[in-house]
Every structure is written in structure tokens, then in C-alpha cells.
Amino acid sequence: MCTGRLDPAIVAGAFRQGLDGLLTVGCYFGDCHYITGNVQAKAKIDITRKVLKHAGLNEERLAFRQCSSGEASVFVDLVSQFDEKIHSLGPLGGAGDRVKAPEIFKKLETAEAALTSEKIRWVIGKRTPFLETGNIYGEIFTEHEFNRAVEMIIVEETQVQEILGGLKEGARSVKDLAKRLDIPPERVFRYITALQRKNLVALQGVNGRSPVFQLTA
Amino acid sequence: MPDKRENIRIGVFICHCGSNIAGYLDVEELEAFAKTLPNVAFVVRNLYTCSEGGINEIKNAIDEQNLNRVVVASCTPRTHEPLFRSSCAEAGLNPYLFEMVNIRDQCSWVHMREREKGTSKAKDLIRMGVAKAALLEPQEPIISEVHAARALVIGGGIAGMTASIALGDRGYEVVLVEKEERLGGMLNRLNMLGPTMTDAGDMVKEKIETITDHPNITVFTRATVTDVDGFIGNYEVDIETKSGNEKVDIGVIIVATGGRLFVPEGLYGYDGRRVITQLEVEEVLGRGLDPAVKNIVMIQCVGSRNEERPYCARICCQTAVKNAILITEQNPDAKVSILYRDMQMYGVENEEMFRDSKVKGVRFIKYDPARPPRVEEGKVSVFHSLLGREMDLLADLVVLSTPVVPQEDADVTSKILTVPVDENGFFLEGHVKLRPLDFATDGVFLCGSARFPANIRETVAQGLGAASRASIPLSKGFVVVEPIISVLADEDACRGCGLCVALCPYSALEVRDTEKGRKVHVIDVSCKGCGVCAATCYQHALSINSFTDQQINAQIAAFLN
Numbered sequence: 065m066c067t068g069r070l071d072p073a074i075v076a077g078a079f080r081q082g083l084d085g086l087l088t089v090g091c092y093f094g095d096c097h098y099i100t101g102n103v104q105a106k107a108k109i110d111i112t113r114k115v116l117k118h119a120g121l122n123e124e125r126l127a128f129r130q131c132s133s134g135e136a137s138v139f140v141d142l143v144s145q146f147d148e149k150i151h152s153l154g155p156l157g158g159a160g161d162r163v164k165a166p167e168i169f170k171k172l173e174t175a176e177a178a179l180t181s182e183k184i185r186w187v188i189g190k191r192t193p194f195l196e197t198g199n200i201y202g203e204i205f206t207e208h209e210f211n212r213a214v215e216m217i218i219v220e221e222t223q224v225q226e227i228l229g230g231l232k233e234g235a236r237s238v239k240d241l242a243k244r245l246d247i248p249p250e251r252v253f254r255y256i257t258a259l260q261r262k263n264l265v266a267l268q269g270v271n272g273r274s275p276v277f278q279l280t281a
Numbered sequence: 282m283p284d285k286r287e288n289i290r291i292g293v294f295i296c297h298c299g300s301n302i303a304g305y306l307d308v309e310e311l312e313a314f315a316k317t318l319p320n321v322a323f324v325v326r327n328l329y330t331c332s333e334g335g336i337n338e339i340k341n342a343i344d345e346q347n348l349n350r351v352v353v354a355s356c357t358p359r360t361h362e363p364l365f366r367s368s369c370a371e372a373g374l375n376p377y378l379f380e381m382v383n384i385r386d387q388c389s390w391v392h393m394r395e396r397e398k399g400t401s402k403a404k405d406l407i408r409m410g411v412a413k414a415a416l417l418e419p420q421e422p423i424i425s426e427v428h429a430a431r432a433l434v435i436g437g438g439i440a441g442m443t444a445s446i447a448l449g450d451r452g453y454e455v456v457l458v459e460k461e462e463r464l465g466g467m468l469n470r471l472n473m474l475g476p477t478m479t480d481a482g483d484m485v486k487e488k489i490e491t492i493t494d495h496p497n498i499t500v501f502t503r504a505t506v507t508d509v510d511g512f513i514g515n516y517e518v519d520i521e522t523k524s525g526n527e528k529v530d531i532g533v534i535i536v537a538t539g540g541r542l543f544v545p546e547g548l549y550g551y552d553g554r555r556v557i558t559q560l561e562v563e564e565v566l567g568r569g570l571d572p573a574v575k576n577i578v579m580i581q582c583v584g585s586r587n588e589e590r591p592y593c594a595r596i597c598c599q600t601a602v603k604n605a606i607l608i609t610e611q612n613p614d615a616k617v618s619i620l621y622r623d624m625q626m627y628g629v630e631n632e633e634m635f636r637d638s639k640v641k642g643v644r645f646i647k648y649d650p651a652r653p654p655r656v657e658e659g660k661v662s663v664f665h666s667l668l669g670r671e672m673d674l675l676a677d678l679v680v681l682s683t684p685v686v687p688q689e690d691a692d693v694t695s696k697i698l699t700v701p702v703d704e705n706g707f708f709l710e711g712h713v714k715l716r717p718l719d720f721a722t723d724g725v726f727l728c729g730s731a732r733f734p735a736n737i738r739e740t741v742a743q744g745l746g747a748a749s750r751a752s753i754p755l756s757k758g759f760v761v762v763e764p765i766i767s768v769l770a771d772e773d774a775c776r777g778c779g780l781c782v783a784l785c786p787y788s789a790l791e792v793r794d795t796e797k798g799r800k801v802h803v804i805d806v807s808c809k810g811c812g813v814c815a816a817t818c819y820q821h822a823l824s825i826n827s828f829t830d831q832q833i834n835a836q837i838a839a840f841l842n
Contacts, residue, residue, distance in 0.1 A: 065765075065828055069812025074833055081841045097712070098811035099701065099721050099786035108816065185819040189780045 068101030072112040076176035085125045085150035092130050107191040118218050119175040120163025122153055177225040184221055223247050224255050235268040235278035289415050290322035292348040296330035296355035298385050305389040307400045314404050318411045330355050336368045343372040350414040354382040354407050375419035382410035405840055412839035416832045420764035425806040427514030429530035430755045434537055435506055438466025440729025441537030442488045443744030449497035453755050456529055458520055459502045464489050466539050472563040474737050475603030476630035509697050512807045513724025513760055533724050533751040540685040540730035543584045549656045549681055556679040559600050570611045576675040577608055578661045580654055581621040585684035592705050594684030594734040598625040601682045602634055605643045618644040618674050620654050620663055685734035699788040700725055707733050718747045722787055726751045765827045766808035775800045775822035781814035
């Protein structure tokens with residue numbers, strides 16, 4: 065078992081259930097008993113942090129640090145500093161976070177869904193190859209380029225999950241979703257079309273002149 | 282699968298560990314607390330749960346209390362999990378229905394002055410352990426047969442020859458693949474081996490004869506391994522030889538591909554005649570040094586310990602000193618100067634050789650890499666960094682000490698075997714201290730300069746070691762693997778996308794065509810259970826035995842409760 069086992073969705077789920085801070089301490093790179101598990105763990109935590117930050121959580125609540133099993137004093141320092149930090153931030157959804165409770169818990173539910181989604185999981189999994197060996201065209205990304213792409217994907221994926229969440233409550237029109245979720249209608253339409261193609265959303269009927277969509281069973 | 286309707290009955294054993302736990306935590310409170318937890322049928326405190334009395338108490342309780350899960354709250358699974366697991370097994374309970382809670386190393390020992398907080402943390406830990414225990418499922422160890430008790434040794438240098446002979450002598454069949462026409466590798470080009478001054482030619486001849494006459498060793502020269510398929514005990518290997526392609530069944534693989542000497546093209550006027558490498562001076566000394574060559578200057582760290590090759594190749598210093606001694610022996614009035622940055626002369630014999638060289642008049646001059654020596658016609662100018670002044674040295678011959686670098690085809694070998702190389706391009710062992718001759722992937726071993734520049738003595742030791750390691754699965758005939766590994770828990774959910782395959786550090790996953798379409802398959806003997814795949818799968822098709830999403834979530838919920 066390795067820090068690489070840490071599932072981003074489980075992390076988001078823990079915060080949704082009221083966790084105030086999570087410190088992951090892995091081995092140093094090159095020192096991992098599971099070769100590259102810690103590299104995967106860092107990739108997972110880094111992107112999870114971005115998703116949670118987008119949801120309104122103070123990003124310092126989720127940390128990835130490194131230390132060897134022989135470095136007791138380093139470990140104590142890491143834990144003490146993190147503990148102090150979390151105490152200074154206070155409970156989740158308070159003064160320390162951009163979005164307050166109970167709103168933040170709703171947002172974290174969406175974040176959890178986004179972190180379970182195919183797209184973000186691919187992005188996490190491909191981080192190391194994209195930065196080191198390149199994509200199938202041999203293009204290597206800089207960390208800056210990669211992060212920019214990630215930010216965009218996070219915004220989109222969160223909105224997609226919000227739409228799916230909205231539709232879970234019942235069938236809705238594009239206009240209705242746009243208003244409820246505060247997403248521009250043309251974007252909602254674009255997402256809905258993509259979700260239709262994936263067979264996740266279907267046309268339920270037409271209300272007046274607006275098509276109404278629902279989740280496929 | 283366990284019967285979902287079965288009545289979960291958890292027994293919790295709280296260890297005092299003498300006073301290690303009981304001295305700092307309120308164990309009576311812990312006992313009372315454990316009794317309140319869901320599914321807990323029995324709680325007891327022991328002075329030492331690991332003592333014979335404690336173990337018997339576990340066994341009796343499993344029987345008398347009808348326990349089907351056991352939780353021990355004590356020291357650390359690092360040392361005691363195997364013991365408690367086997368105690369459960371002896372009492373007829375599947376050993377994987379055991380969960381350990383660490384309330385000593387991670388609790389009482391670190392909170393010795395915080396009795397209340399420590400006790401409260403121990404409660405959290407026990408609550409989490411009990412929550413997980415309720416969801417544990419029985420597991421069976423995975424046993425895989427070794428179908429081919431035959432070893433493949435890649436590389437016929439001193440490392441590969443030593444390993445082959447060791448395995449062959451033990452009665453195992455060995456297939457030795459060498460890419461050159463002749464066995465021996467770098468040893469063929471060496472003269473005398475320090476510090477004992479053994480004749481390299483005699484050594485290589487003797488090894489080649491032993492191998493050629495060995496009934497258990499099949500040698501392919503001018504041959505390469507082109508493909509390796511399978512896993513420990515069950516490899517299928519394609520070898521391209523000069524007389525056609527061979528396909529052999531193999532049980533274990535030893536990588537002994539060695540290294541090569543860096544050729545200093547364009548450095549210090551290297552020309553292979555007046556300015557040569559240490560390897561070339563070996564050949565010169567083998568033939569006999571021209572008596573007209575009186576002044577020899579050696580320059581250390583040529584092409585190493587720089588930005589491009591940051592490592593110290595370790596063996597060039599001892600080689601230079603050894604060759605300097607041999608030069609003074611062949612031409613007693615020769616003057617040898619060694620220009621160095623730092624002398625790397627580890628080991629008693631090397632230190633002795635170093636002292637001996639000074640007695641024989643070899644001169645050592647420390648240079649500063651910022652002001653490197655300059656090789657000119659008939660002389661070398663150097664800034665003596667200890668004296669702080671320029672000096673000119675007469676030079677009939679300049680010898681450059683260049684590092685051993687990885688083989689040019691190391692990356693090809695690395696891809697064929699799916700084993701890693703380090704930042705310098707050398708093969709990377711499973712663990713520096715714990716598995717120095719194994720790769721992380723079971724069934725593949727390494728030795729010699731393929732790992733890192735090694736002298737003959739070290740290479741022989743590593744060759745013997747790798748052979749010993751490789752013989753374990755061959756002699757046992759089977760491999761037992763802990764069942765805490767990845768499993769395709771939900772085959773229908775898997776889409777065969779291959780994301781997990783790309784991330785697996787052990788090549789333990791592959792996508793196969795099945796009746797239900799493309800599905801991932803876990804090669805269970807190769808899996809180490811790191812969990813990267815399960816944490817990656819967006820379909821939650823993969824799971825890790827004893828660390829399932831449900832079990833982890835139950836622990837988190839218990840903690841946050």
C-alpha cells in the first residue's frame with residue numbers, strides 16, 4: 065500500500081464529510097518502495113487541490129509533503145506545522161475558505177463527482193508522461209502549459225457535474241439550468257449536447273419552445 | 282466471497298505492551314470504549330498480546346466466542362502482523378480477517394505526556410480499525426508455478442559469466458546471450474587487475490573454457506534478446522542469433538549487460554595515440570610499454586562529474602593508480618603524474634595501492650575543474666590548486682580517465698524487460714539496501730556495471746549474488762504472493778481503456794480481448810498492491826484486496842464520526 069492508493073474522490077469525499085485538513089506524507093522521489101507511487105500521489109494531490117480550490121476550499125487544507133522513515137524530527141515538524149495551519153484556518157467553510165458552510169458542502173459534492181470523472185482522471189494519469197515523455201505526437205508540455213490546460217478542464221468538468229447534479233433533481237431546460245447554476249446558456253447547451261452524445265442525458269420533451277432534458281436511466 | 286448475511290463478530294485485543302502502552306494511555310477506558318463499537322462481540326486486555334498467553338487468548342476467543350474478525354490494538358504491523366495473522370489461521374480463521382491497530386508506535390510513544398489526548402486518539406484508531414475489520418474479506422495466498430527452471434543471462438562479460446557458472450553448477454539450465462562474437466566483454470581488453478595484479482587474459486580464458494564445457498550452459502554469441510513476454514517462472518524469450526531465431530522458455534532473467542567506457546572525443550586532444558584512455562593504456566601495457574615513453578600524465582574525471590554526467594564513476598581512480606604502478610614497473614625511470622580532482626580509493630587494498638604508488642614516485646596534483654589542465658605538444662600545463670601556481674609537465678603520453686557509461690542499448694533492454702533505468706541511464710535496482718540485486722519486478726535480477734560502474738571484484742560478487750537470488754524461485758519451483766493485490770472487482774465496469782496499464786510501475790496489468798470485449802487483466806504474481814491503478818480507475822472496476830474503497834471510506838467515516 066502506497067500513497068499512490070489515495071483516490072482523489074475519496075479525498076474530496078472526506079472533506080465533504082467534514083474533514084478540515086489532509087496531510088499526505090510520501091517518501092522522497094526515487095525512494096518509493098513502489099517505484100513511482102509517490103509521483104502518482106503528488107500528481108493526484110496537486111490536481112485534487114486545484115479542484116477543491118475551485119470548489120471554494122482553502123487550498124492549504126490539502127498538502128503533499130515528503131520525508132523518509134528515518135527522519136523523525138522532519139516528520140514531527142511537518143505534522144506540527146500543518147496542524148498549526150489548519151487550526152489557524154478553523155473549521156471547514158468558515159473564515160478560512162472562499163465558500164462558506166453549508167454552501168461549500170454542496171460544492172464539494174460536485175468536486176467529488178468531478179474527481180471521479182473520466183476526464184480529470186485521465187489528466188491526472190497523463191501528467192507525468194505529458195511533462196516528461198510527451199503525448200502521442202511527442203509534444204512535451206511545460207508545467208505552466210499543463211496547469212493552464214488543467215485549470216480549464218477543471219472549470220468545464222465542474223460545470224458539467226453541476227449540470228448532471230441539477231438534472232438529478234429533475235428534468236430541466238437549458239435556460240433553467242443556466243439560471244440556476246449561473247453558467248452562460250450557450251455553454252450549458254454545449255455541455256448538454258456532449259452529454260447527449262455520451263448517452264448520459266436525453267431529451268425528455270419540449271416545454272413551450274424550450275427543449276427539456278433529463279438524465280438517462 | 283463471504284456470506285453477506287453472516288453475523289459479524291469482532292474480537293478486540295488491547296495490548297498493554299508492558300507499560301509501553303498501558304503506562305501512557307488509559308487502557309481501561311479503551312476497553313470500555315471498544316465494547317460500545319458496532320459488531321464488537323468480545324474485548325479483552327492483555328499484558329502482552331504477542332506472548333504465548335496472549336496468542337492463546339486470541340485462539341480461544343475465536344473458538345469460544347465464535348469470532349469471525351480479529352482486531353489487535355498494539356505495537357506495529359511492521360513487526361507483529363505476521364504473528365497475529367498466523368495465530369488467526371491456527372485457530373481456523375482466515376488470516377486476512379485480521380486487522381491491526383497501531384496504538385503504540387503511532388500513539389502511546391509519541392504522546393507520552395498527553396494521556397488524555399493520546400487516549401482519545403487511540404479511540405479514534407480503534408474505531409477506524411473496527412470499522413474496516415467489519416468489511417474485511419477472506420483471501421487466499423496466490424501460488425504460481427515456475428514452469429521453466431531455466432535462467433536467461435543477458436550479457437557475457439565477467440558479471441554474466443560468473444552468474445551463469447554459479448547457476449549452472451547448481452544444476453540449473455542457463456541460456457547466456459552475448460552480443461559480441463566472443464564472451465568476456467570489457468575483460469577482454471584489460472591487462473592486469475588491481476589490487477592483486479591478476480592477469481585478466483588468464484581469468485577470461487578460464488571462465489570461457491568453464492562455460493564452453495559446461496553441460497548446463499547454452500551460449501549464444503553475436504545474439505540479442507528481441508522480446509520477452511510473461512512473468513516470473515513463465516517467460517517466453519525471443520533471441521536473435523547468428524544462425525536464426527530461437528524461442529526459449531525461461532523462469533528468471535539476469536541482466537548483466539555491463540557498461541562501456543566513455544570515449545573522450547574532442548577532449549584534451551584525444552587522438553588514441555599520444556592521448557589515450559585508461560582502457561587503451563591497458564592494451565599498451567599488455568603489449569609492453571615503449572621504453573622511450575618516460576613522461577606520462579594522467580588526467581582524472583574526464584567527462585565525468587560535470588553537468589552532463591554528474592556521477593563519479595568510482596573505479597577510474599583505482600584504475601589510474603594501478604596503471605601508474607604497472608608503468609613504473611615496466612619503465613622504472615618513467616615519471617607518472619596523476620592530475621586529480623578528488624581521489625576515490627575506497628577499501629583497504631586500494632588505499633594500500635595508493636600508498637604504494639606514492640612510494641614508487643607517482644606524483645599527484647590536484648587541479649581545479651574551473652581551470653582544467655591543457656594538453657599541448659609534448660607537455661601538459663596545469664594550475665596546481667594546492668600550490669596555487671601554474672606548472673608545466675613533460676608528457677610523452679597522456680592518459681585520460683573517463684567514466685564507465687551505460688550501454689548504448691540499455692534503453693532497449695529496459696523497454697523489453699520493462700525495468701527502469703536511473704537518471705544516468707544505468708539500471709535501477711529494487712531497493713538500494715534491501716534488494717540491491719533484484720529489480721522491482723519479480724523474476725528479473727541485475728549485477729555488474731549494468732547497475733553502476735563496478736570493478737572486477739565487485740562485479741564477481743554481484744554476479745554470484747544475483748545467481749543466488751535468481752536460484753530461489755528456480756529451486757522452490759513456485760512463487761507465493763501475498764494476496765493484497767489489485768483485482769478486477771467489476772469486470773463489466775472495465776472499458777479496457779488502459780489508463781491503469783500505463784501507470785502500473787510493475788507491468789502487472791495488461792488489456793486482453795475477452796468475450797465481453799477488451800478488459801484489463803491483473804497478472805497477480807507481478808502485482809505488489811501499491812494501489813495506483815485502483816485510485817486511477819474512473820470506472821472503479823479495479824480494487825485492492827484488504828484496501829477496498831469501501832474499507833477506506835468506512836475508516837474515514839469512522840474517523841469523522
